[in-house]
Each structure stands twice: as C-alpha cells, then as structure tokens.
Amino acid sequence: MSEHRTDWLGALVVLVALALVPAILGSSYITGIMTVALCFAMWAASWDFMSGLTGRENFGHSLFIGAGAYTAGFLNVNFGASPWWSLAASPLVAVAFSLVIGFPTLRLRGPYFALAMLSGAAVMQSLTIIFSEYTGGQDGLNGLFPFFDSELTQYYLTLFFLAATVTTLRLVANSPWGTILRAIRGDEASCQAAGINVTFYKIASLMISAAFAGLGGALYAHYQLQVGPDLFAVILSINIIIMVYVGGMGSIYGPVGGAILLILLTEALRAFSEYRLWVYTLILMLILFFLPQGLVAPLWRRLRTIAQ
Amino acid sequence: MAEILVYGAVISAIYAMLAVGFTLIFGVARILNLAHGSFYALGAYGVYALTADAHLPLFLAAAVAVLLVALFGVAVERVLVRPLRRSTLAVLMITLAVALMVEQVLLLIFGSEARNVPSMVNATFDVMGADVSGQRLLALSGAIAILSALWFFMQRTRLGSAILAISQDAEAAQYMGIPSDRIFSLVMGLSAGIAAAAGVLVAPFQTVIPGMGLLPLVKAFAIVVVGGLGSIVGSIVGALLLGYTETIIAFKISIEWSQIVSVAAVLLTLILRPAGFFGKRAAF
Amino acid sequence: MSALLAVDGLNKRFGGLQAVKDVSFALEPGSITGVLGPNGAGKTTLFNLLTGFMAADTGKVEFDDEPLLGLAPYRIVNRGLARTFQLTRPFVGMSVLENVEVACFAPRVRHEGHARARAHAMLEHVGLAPKAASLVDVLPYGDLRRLEIARALATRPKLLLLDEPFAGLGSSEIQPLADLIRELHRKEGLTILIIEHKLRELMQLAHEVIAMDFGEVVATGVPAEIVRHPRVVEAYIGKAEIGESGGALGAA
Numbered sequence: 001m002s003e004h005r006t007d008w009l010g011a012l013v014v015l016v017a018l019a020l021v022p023a024i025l026g027s028s029y030i031t032g033i034m035t036v037a038l039c040f041a042m043w044a045a046s047w048d049f050m051s052g053l054t055g056r057e058n059f060g061h062s063l064f065i066g067a068g069a070y071t072a073g074f075l076n077v078n079f080g081a082s083p084w085w086s087l088a089a090s091p092l093v094a095v096a097f098s099l100v101i102g103f104p105t106l107r108l109r110g111p112y113f114a115l116a117m118l119s120g121a122a123v124m125q126s127l128t129i130i131f132s133e134y135t136g137g138q139d140g141l142n143g144l145f146p147f148f149d150s151e152l153t154q155y156y157l158t159l160f161f162l163a164a165t166v167t168t169l170r171l172v173a174n175s176p177w178g179t180i181l182r183a184i185r186g187d188e189a190s191c192q193a194a195g196i197n198v199t200f201y202k203i204a205s206l207m208i209s210a211a212f213a214g215l216g217g218a219l220y221a222h223y224q225l226q227v228g229p230d231l232f233a234v235i236l237s238i239n240i241i242i243m244v245y246v247g248g249m250g251s252i253y254g255p256v257g258g259a260i261l262l263i264l265l266t267e268a269l270r271a272f273s274e275y276r277l278w279v280y281t282l283i284l285m286l287i288l289f290f291l292p293q294g295l296v297a298p299l300w301r302r303l304r305t306i307a308q
Numbered sequence: 309m310a311e312i313l314v315y316g317a318v319i320s321a322i323y324a325m326l327a328v329g330f331t332l333i334f335g336v337a338r339i340l341n342l343a344h345g346s347f348y349a350l351g352a353y354g355v356y357a358l359t360a361d362a363h364l365p366l367f368l369a370a371a372v373a374v375l376l377v378a379l380f381g382v383a384v385e386r387v388l389v390r391p392l393r394r395s396t397l398a399v400l401m402i403t404l405a406v407a408l409m410v411e412q413v414l415l416l417i418f419g420s421e422a423r424n425v426p427s428m429v430n431a432t433f434d435v436m437g438a439d440v441s442g443q444r445l446l447a448l449s450g451a452i453a454i455l456s457a458l459w460f461f462m463q464r465t466r467l468g469s470a471i472l473a474i475s476q477d478a479e480a481a482q483y484m485g486i487p488s489d490r491i492f493s494l495v496m497g498l499s500a501g502i503a504a505a506a507g508v509l510v511a512p513f514q515t516v517i518p519g520m521g522l523l524p525l526v527k528a529f530a531i532v533v534v535g536g537l538g539s540i541v542g543s544i545v546g547a548l549l550l551g552y553t554e555t556i557i558a559f560k561i562s563i564e565w566s567q568i569v570s571v572a573a574v575l576l577t578l579i580l581r582p583a584g585f586f587g588k589r590a591a592f
Numbered sequence: 593m594s595a596l597l598a599v600d601g602l603n604k605r606f607g608g609l610q611a612v613k614d615v616s617f618a619l620e621p622g623s624i625t626g627v628l629g630p631n632g633a634g635k636t637t638l639f640n641l642l643t644g645f646m647a648a649d650t651g652k653v654e655f656d657d658e659p660l661l662g663l664a665p666y667r668i669v670n671r672g673l674a675r676t677f678q679l680t681r682p683f684v685g686m687s688v689l690e691n692v693e694v695a696c697f698a699p700r701v702r703h704e705g706h707a708r709a710r711a712h713a714m715l716e717h718v719g720l721a722p723k724a725a726s727l728v729d730v731l732p733y734g735d736l737r738r739l740e741i742a743r744a745l746a747t748r749p750k751l752l753l754l755d756e757p758f759a760g761l762g763s764s765e766i767q768p769l770a771d772l773i774r775e776l777h778r779k780e781g782l783t784i785l786i787i788e789h790k791l792r793e794l795m796q797l798a799h800e801v802i803a804m805d806f807g808e809v810v811a812t813g814v815p816a817e818i819v820r821h822p823r824v825v826e827a828y829i830g831k832a833e834i835g836e837s838g839g840a841l842g843a844a
Contacts, residue, residue, distance in 0.1 A: 186683030195669035195698025
C-alpha cells in the first residue's frame with residue numbers, strides 16, 4: 001500500500017479513537033481537556049502548514065488566534081449573534097490580519113520575520129488592554145454562548161473541524177503547493193528563477209494558516225465562554241511552536257499529536273503547575289539537541305514502514 | 309519639562325546599555341539573543357540575593373553579580389548555542405528556552421512578589437527644578453561610564469578592534485586569523501555583563517519580578533532594529549529616540565501607550581527601512 | 593531577422609564601482625553567444641540585470657520586442673528567459689525530480705501536462721534520470737550543474753543564460769557538459785548566452801563572443817578574432833588566467 005494510503009488509514013484510526021475516548025470515559029472533565037487539546041491541535045497544524053513547510057517560523061501566531069477569538073466574542077456578546085456566525089467571521093478576520101502584517105514582514109529573513117510577527121502580536125495584546133471600553137481590557141469579554149449545551153456534542157464539533165483542517169492542509173501540502181512551499185524553504189532565488197511568484201505563495205500560505213488559526217480561536221472562545229488578552233500573548237505562540245517541535249515540523253499531523261500530548265501532559269502535571277513551564281522548556285531543549293525531527297512524526301513514519 | 313529631560317536621559321542610558329549589548333552579540337556572531345532580558349533580570353536578582361541573603365556590601369554585591377552573569381553568558385554560548393550555530397532559528401529557540409528557564413528558576417526561588425533592592429545612593433537631588441533620586445542619577449552616570457569604557461575598549465585595544473572587525477565582516481576577520489569562536493564567547497560574556505550592570509543599576513527603582521526581562525528585551529530589539537543591526541552608534545541613537553519618546557508619551561498621554569511605542573517602532577522600521585537608520589545589513 | 597534580445601546602454605553602479613557600463617548588444621534567435629572576461633568584468637552583474645535579480649540604473653532591454661527591465665525575476669522567466677546560477681542553488685531537502693518539478697509549476701508551462709512526467713523528461717534530456725529520486729544534498733558538482741540546466745529547461749525558455757557552467761568541473765566532466773549544451777541548442781532551437789572564462793570551451797560552443805572588461809564591452813566578434821583582439825589580450829595578460837588563456841591564445 002502506498003505511503004499516502006497508509007497515512008490516511010492511520011488518520012482514520014486516530015480520528016475514531018479521538019471520537020470514542022471521551023464517549024467511553026464519559027467524564028465531563030476529560031471531554032473538556034480534550035476539547036482544549038483539539039483547539040491547540042488546530043493552532044499547531046495551521047502553524048506547521050506555513051512555518052513548517054516554508055521554514056519561516058512565525059512567532060506571532062497568537063495574533064490570528066486572538067483575532068478569531070475576539071471576533072467570536074464581539075459577535076456573540078456585543079451583537080448577540082449566534083455562535084455559528086463566528087465560524088465564518090473569525091477565519092475571515094484572521095485572514096485580514098494576516099494580509100496587513102504579512103505584506104511588510106514576509107520579505108524579511110528568518111529570525112526577523114519571526115520577531116516582527118511577535119511584535120505584531122504583542123502590539124495587539126497591548127491595544128486590547130488599552131481600548132478596554134471595547135474589549136473589556138484585562139478581563140476581556142465574558143458570557144459567550146457555547147454551540148451546544150452538551151459538552152460532548154461540542155467536542156464532536158471541534159473534532160469535526162480539526163479533521164477538516166488537517167485534511168485540507170494535508171491535501172494542499174501534498175499538492176504542487178506543498179512542493180513549491182518546500183522549495184521556497186530551499187532557496188527563494190531559485191524559486192524565482194524557476195518562474196514561481198514567491199511572494200504570492202508566501203502570503204497565501206500565511207493567509208491559509210491564519211484562517212485555520214482563527215477558526216480554532218472561535219471554537220476555543222465558544223468553549224471557554226470568555227476571551228481575554230492572554231489569547232494574544234507571546235507565550236501562547238511559543239507553546240504552540242514547542243508542540244510543533246515535539247510533533248515534527250512539516251508533517252501537519254505531527255503537530256496535532258504534539259499538541260494533544262503536551263496538553264495532556266500539562267493536565268497530568270496540574271498538581272505541579274508552577275513547574276509547567278519548566279517542563280515545556282526542558283522538552284524544547286531536549287528536542288533541539290536530540291530530536292530535531294520531533295517525536296510524533298518520526299514515530300509514525302517508523303510505524304508506517306513496519307506496517308507496509 | 310526638566311523632569312522629562314532627566315528621566316528621559318536616565319531611561320535612554322539604560323536602554324542604550326541593553327541595546328548595545330544586544331547589537332554587539334548580533335553584529336559579531338549573528339545571534340539574536342532572546343535571553344538578553346534574562347541577563348538583565350539576573351543582574352537585578354543577583355544584587356538582591358547577594359545583599360539580602362549573603363549580606364555582602366552593596367557595591368561588592370553589584371560587582372560580583374555582574375561578573376557572575378557575564379560568566380553565565382559565556383557558559384550559555386559555549387554549551388547551548390555553539391552546537392546549534394548552523395541554524396539561526398535553532399539558536400533563536402535555544403536562547404528562548406534559556407529565557408524561559410531563567411524566568412522559571414527566578415520564580416521558583418524568589419516567588420512572584422517584587423523584591424526590594426536597597427539604593428546605593430539615598431539622597432534626592434534637585435536637577436534644573438526637578439526632583440531626581442540619587443539612584444537614578446547614579447544609573448545615568450554608571451551607564452555613561454560603562455558605555456565610554458566600552459567605546460575605549462573597542463577603539464583603543466587590539467581585542468576591541470578585533471571584535472569591531474568581526475562585527476563588520478566575519479569572513480574577512482577569519483582570514484585575518486582572528487579566532488572567532490573564542491571571541492563569540494567573550495562578546496557574549498561582555499553583552500551579558502553589560503545587561504546585568506543595567507539590571508543592577510535600575511534594581512532599586514524598577515519592579516524586580518521574574519518576568520522583568522521581557523519588556524527590556526523587546527525594547528532592545530526595537531532599538532537595534534531602528535538603529536541598525538550591528539551598529540553601536542545606531543543603538544545609542546535609537547536608545548535616545550526610544551527613551552525620550554517613551555518618556556514624553558508617558559508624561560503627556562499615559563504609561564500604557566508609552567509601552568507600545570517600542571513595538572510599533574519595530575514594525576514601522578521593518579516596513580519602511582529594514583536596514584535601520586545606521587545599519588548596513590538589511591534584515592532581508 | 594529581428595533580434596531576440598536587444599540590450600541598449602545598460603548601466604549599474606555599486607557605490608563607487610561602475611559594475612556595468614554602457615553595455616549594448618543584440619542576440620539573434622538560435623545563436624550561441626559567449627560573454628568573456630576576467631573576474632570582476634561585470635558578467636554576472638549583467639546576467640543579474642537581465643534576469644531581474646538586480647535593478648539597472650539606466651538602459652533599455654527588449655526581449656522578443658517587449659521591454660524587460662523592472663520586471664520581477666519570476667515574470668521574466670515566464671516570458672521565456674531562463675538562467676542558471678554560478679553557485680548552484682538547488683532546493684535542499686528535496687529530491688532531484690522535485691527540484692525540476694517546481695519549475696514545471698511555473699505559469700508558463702503549468703498546463704503543459706503532468707508535471708512529474710515533464711520533470712522526468714527534462715532529467716532524461718540532461719542525463720540525470722537515474723538519479724531522479726536522490727536528494728540533491730548529496731549530488732556531485734557536475735550533476736548539480738545539469739540539474740540547474742534541467743530546471744531552466746523545464747520553463748521552456750526561448751533564451752537560456754548560462755552562468756559559468758564549467759566552473760569547478762574536472763576535465764572529464766567538461767566535455768560531456770559542452771556536448772549536452774550543443775545538443776540542446778540543436779534539438780530545442782534555444783538561443784543561448786553563456787558566461788565563461790574558460791576560453792577553450794567558449795570557443796568551441798559560441799558563434800559569437802562579447803568580451804567585457806571593467807564593466808564595458810571591449811570587443812565583439814567571432815571567437816577566432818576575439819582571442820587576437822588587443823584589448824582582450826591585455827585584459828587577460830593583466831590577470832591571473834595567463835596560463836590558460838595564454839595557451840588558448842597561442843593555439844589560435
């Protein structure tokens with residue numbers, strides 16, 4: 001069986017497992033954690049699509065997350081719109097943000113792009129606190145409505161969108177787009193020499209990344225039922241990057257695994273919540289030095305070879 | 309008005325120290341050191357711990373703190389950064405990890421409440437009609453002294469010229485037989501030491517909390533981008549610009565808005581003039 | 593027969609250095625033209641100006657009767673002007689086949705059928721088909737050169753600019769590459785502009801040679817005339833290539 005077939009089969013197995021686990025365990029606590037994990041998985045996968053493929057690490061992914069979350073908050077709390085509107089509006093707003101910040105920053109080299117994006121997110125966080133009359137300041141917006149009264153059903157909705165996200169991103173990554181994005185990582189000048197409009201692909205991939213991040217933001221907002229400036233925080237972007245490093249950059253599905261792993265780990269260490277960042281940082285260092293390809297993706301590739 | 313002048317000068321001087329250290333290690337080794345803020349925080353906490361726990365006299369504690377942080381900087385470079393030199397992003401991530409780690413350690417050891425560091429100079433002075441604490445004036449003069457010493461070192465000593473040479477052209481410097489690796493460690497130590505000195509000087513009047521290094525890092529980065537990556541003169545000019553703009557906005561509008569200035573400045577510079585105003589090497 | 597490429601008064605200055613000075617020439621379709629000159633003569637800068645990687649200070653360039661200056665590099669490629677780089681720049685981390693595939697996605701050739709198949713065909717053209725699945729990271733120099741050519745060919749150019757294709761190659765690799773270039777010219781009807789300062793190879797391939805020194809065109813003509821041209825001889829005798837060029841000049 002071809003590699004791709006095995007991949008999709010594996011994804012199906014994971015999907016079924018993710019669907020069954022909360023239902024079987026029947027605990028509201030577990031369902032809640034898993035919902036959060038799935039949101040992080042969407043954020044990690046969307047980050048990986050742009051940054052993992054092109055190699056241009058984006059340290060301000062939280063910009064799109066916050067944009068999506070606050071859009072959901074505004075629509076639901078300030079305008080009383082149904083949560084379902086957020087699903088359409090949040091990605092669009094996030095994409096708009098990506099256009100505004102993408103154009104000036106994408107021509108910058110690696111580390112500078114990373115830090116420029118970080119600055120963008122930091123600015124948004126400050127602005128959110130400054131314009132507190134509109135955004136609720138530090139307290140943010142409260143009283144959002146969930147999609148469903150049943151937590152389990154909402155979990156399935158989130159799972160559905162995660163599956164849609166990963167499927168879409170994988171399909172695009174396996175298409176000529178993916179080859180071109182990886183070529184951009186290889187050498188931009190050569191891409192130009194090959195007749196490829198590099199700027200277009202960079203911006204487009206950032207937009208796609210932003211759209212799914214914003215979508216995740218909306219789902220998160222309607223789960224937590226509140227949004228705050230923390231959603232723009234630098235540390236959120238960093239955590240997501242660590243999840244991607246654990247998962248394996250460029251694979252899209254690896255980061256999903258990385259996100260779920262780390263969120264579960266965080267919960268398991270709840271008793272030691274002061275050490276949480278310690279653990280994250282230690283993991284990051286270990287990965288950088290010993291497992292630069294990550295954990296999840298190489299593991300899957302090993303399994304896949306055995307299965308074939 | 310006089311207040312703005314003096315407070316602006318103090319803050320610009322401190323920013324200059326941070327920016328110069330940041331741009332040094334960048335110019336020489338092309339390292340965007342996200343742990344730079346940590347050195348600053350460690351300086352402040354160092355002098356606190358050495359006076360409060362080890363009961364060392366203040367000035368000795370300050371000197372020891374700076375030295376220890378400088379050595380820490382060298383260690384970080386040798387042990388953590390050097391193996392990852394091939395990838396600028398890996399270096400970025402590892403310095404980030406160090407920054408996170410340091411913040412966590414400080415949180416663990418000292419807790420999240422602000423610490424009190426005694427002033428070295430207790431008197432208040434009247435400068436041009438404004439009341440300024442002696443400590444602030446000390447910070448200003450200390451910064452000027454350290455930066456002048458640095459300038460002297462770079463211009464007048466062989467080692468300093470070597471560092472200058474490398475920061476301008478790393479490859480050529482290698483051909484001239486200058487041992488880059490050792491110089492990278494040295495410059496990192498220097499950069500860390502200057503940042504720590506800044507932390508020591510401001511500790512008495514700034515909030516000493518584990519996360520105190522983040523904002524100064526962002527500002528150092530902002531200044532260096534505006535002034536030009538790798539340009540020391542640019543860093544000083546940028547520091548003055550930022551320091552005074554922040555002070556003016558803080559006095560006239562609000563403190564919150566003043567904090568955005570630095571970040572907004574980065575974005576604008578990257579958009580309009582990516583090489584910074586004095587830089588030769590564009591950010592793209 | 594109207595010229596495929598017409599260059600008129602091209603100038604480029606870097607600070608105090610005039611890298612390209614008032615360069616003008618024309619290329620007839622189907623010709624192979626060489627650009628000769630010692631290091632620093634401005635040859636690669638000329639290529640960079642023609643392919644959009646650098647902006648010219650003044651001058652006019654018309655390709656296929658359309659102005660070329662000011663366009664982004666990828667647009668120029670999609671007009672039919674492709675180039676290779678002096679220091680090969682493959683897409684690292686990808687296979688040989690994928691490297692050529694990327695060029696098959698260029699708008700100019702995107703609809704011409706299955707990219708993978710076309711890419712394979714290009715690799716066959718240059719003799720790299722057996723290595724299609726290898727990662728470029730481990731490819732020897734000579735193969736990287738062929739890969740660059742395959743990638744350029746994939747965009748179906750009318751004019752191909754080759755920047756020192758023989759540089760760094762051992763004597764056993766040079767002749768096959770020269771044969772390949774000649775064959776491509778014959779089979780595809782390509783117009784070729786080739787920078788090279790290995791006189792011997794240039795003389796074999798080029799119908800006409802443009803000699804440059806200090807950014808200026810100092811002579812144009814058939815190879816046999818050029819090697820005897822006093823300014824060309826002066827340019828070479830004055831530089832380190834004396835051994836190589838001396839031999840070739842003597843042979844002429």
